[in-house]
Amino acid sequence: MSKKPVRVAVTGAAGQIGYALLFRIASGEMLGKDQPVILQLLEVPVEGPQKALKGVMMELDDCAFPLLAGMEAHSDPMTAFKDTDYALLVGSMPRKAGMERAELLSINGQIFIGQGKALDAVASRDVKVLVVGNPANTNAWIAMKSAPSLPRENFTAMLRLDHNRALSQLAAKTGKPVASIQKLAVWGNHSPTMYADYRFATIEGASVKDMINDHAWNKDVFLPTVGKRGAAIIEARGLSSAASAANAAIDHMRDWALGTNGGWVTMGVPSNGEYGIPKDTMFGYPVTCEGGKYKIVEGLPVDEFSQGCIDKTLAELVGEQDGVKHLL
Ligand SMILES: NC(=O)C1=CN([C@@H]2O[C@H](COP(=O)(O)OP(=O)(O)OC[C@H]3O[C@@H](n4cnc5c(N)ncnc54)[C@H](O)[C@@H]3O)[C@@H](O)[C@H]2O)C=CC1
Numbered sequence: 249m250s251k252k253p254v255r256v257a258v259t260g261a262a263g264q265i266g267y268a269l270l271f272r273i274a275s276g277e278m279l280g281k282d283q284p285v286i287l288q289l290l291e292v293p294v295e296g297p298q299k300a301l302k303g304v305m306m307e308l309d310d311c312a313f314p315l316l317a318g319m320e321a322h323s324d325p326m327t328a329f330k331d332t333d334y335a336l337l338v339g340s341m342p343r344k345a346g347m348e349r350a351e352l353l354s355i356n357g358q359i360f361i362g363q364g365k366a367l368d369a370v371a372s373r374d375v376k377v378l379v380v381g382n383p384a385n386t387n388a389w390i391a392m393k394s395a396p397s398l399p400r401e402n403f404t405a406m407l408r409l410d411h412n413r414a415l416s417q418l419a420a421k422t423g424k425p426v427a428s429i430q431k432l433a434v435w436g437n438h439s440p441t442m443y444a445d446y447r448f449a450t451i452e453g454a455s456v457k458d459m460i461n462d463h464a465w466n467k468d469v470f471l472p473t474v475g476k477r478g479a480a481i482i483e484a485r486g487l488s489s490a491a492s493a494a495n496a497a498i499d500h501m502r503d504w505a506l507g508t509n510g511g512w513v514t515m516g517v518p519s520n521g522e523y524g525i526p527k528d529t530m531f532g533y534p535v536t537c538e539g540g541k542y543k544i545v546e547g548l549p550v551d552e553f554s555q556g557c558i559d560k561t562l563a564e565l566v567g568e569q570d571g572v573k574h575l576l
């Protein structure tokens with residue numbers, strides 16, 4: 249018997265990430281090739297984006313996706329999030345060349361107060377929320393704080409793009425396939441301060457750290473390359489990452505919903521105090537997923553260099569949170 253459709257809300261649905269995301273959700277790449285979906289699409293109540301959204305929906309129709317059980321256009325989060333099981337919060341302004349993501353906070357932060365409240369009021373109590381809009385960690389924290397009746401662990405921020413970027417850099421450095429790399433971790437904020445950590449990573453059981461054995465490359469090449477990749481894409485494309493961001497969002501939600509078979513992935517999740525991170529901070533951690541739940545990988549040793557990196561990204565996140573506390 250076929251499965252009951254689930255409701256997937258996507259905000260910013262007429263934007264560039266939306267365009268790279270919706271067709272893959274509707275084709276079953278996110279929740280499985282046997283899982284029908286109803287798309288609840290939100291755009292700003294402005295003629296241009298609403299018209300563009302209609303165009304995207306016409307194209308979705310024209311794909312005749314067997315798993316697309318329904319599709320709605322919305323201009324109000326209170327209707328867009330009604331009974332939703334999954335919410336991908338993409339809609340917000342992207343940065344331009346020369347900006348840091350944190351500079352978007354004053355523009356985008358407000359969006360996540362209203363959307364957090366709407367999720368609180370009308371979404372499924374089990375809704376899985378992924379915040380993509382930047383600065384993603386702090387926006388996810390704002391949404392979580394604005395939704396006090398929902399479990400805090402339902403709110404997550406996207407660090408999967410940093411994780412995937414790090415995997416590709418390590419594959420290139422070691423000459424091994426991306427898929428062979430296990431146990432990579434990315435700690436902290438989706439910003440240049442994130443700490444991509446391959447101390448525990450293995451390829452066919454062998455230590456990636458021992459294979460590379462080059463601390464200067466780690467510090468001076470690998471970390472800056474991963475941390476500043478978003479800016480490098482903007483510089484090259486004139487627009488921020490969209491297809492790779494949509495791909496990371498699919499990876500994040502798929503793994504959360506369907507599990508990782510013991511493998512590690514990175515998610516921005518509210519801390520319970522793990523690794524000395526203050527409770528509720530929306531922090532990138534290595535996690536495993538099973539049965540629709542994620543679990544932070546605990547008990548990893550933290551050396552002096554790693555602690556310095558973790559302290560730096562935490563300080564940035566605490567500063568971002570302090571800057572918006574008065575709005576909540
Ligand atoms: N976490 C991550 O790894 C990444 C995050 N991003 C972020 O994702 C966000 C979206 O990027 P793009 O799709 O490239 O931008 P875009 O400008 O192409 O699309 C954004 C869309 O969101 C809509 N929007 C704005 N406010 C809204 C609201 N309150 N409700 C619903 N829709 C709203 C806009 O009308 C627009 O259609 C940006 O903040 C960007 O910085 C981008 C790449 C990676």
Ligand SMILES: O=C([O-])CC(=O)C(=O)O
Nearest residue numbers: 343382409478479488489
């Ligand atoms: O850098 C940006 O503004 C977009 C983004 O978050 C990324 O590509 O990682």
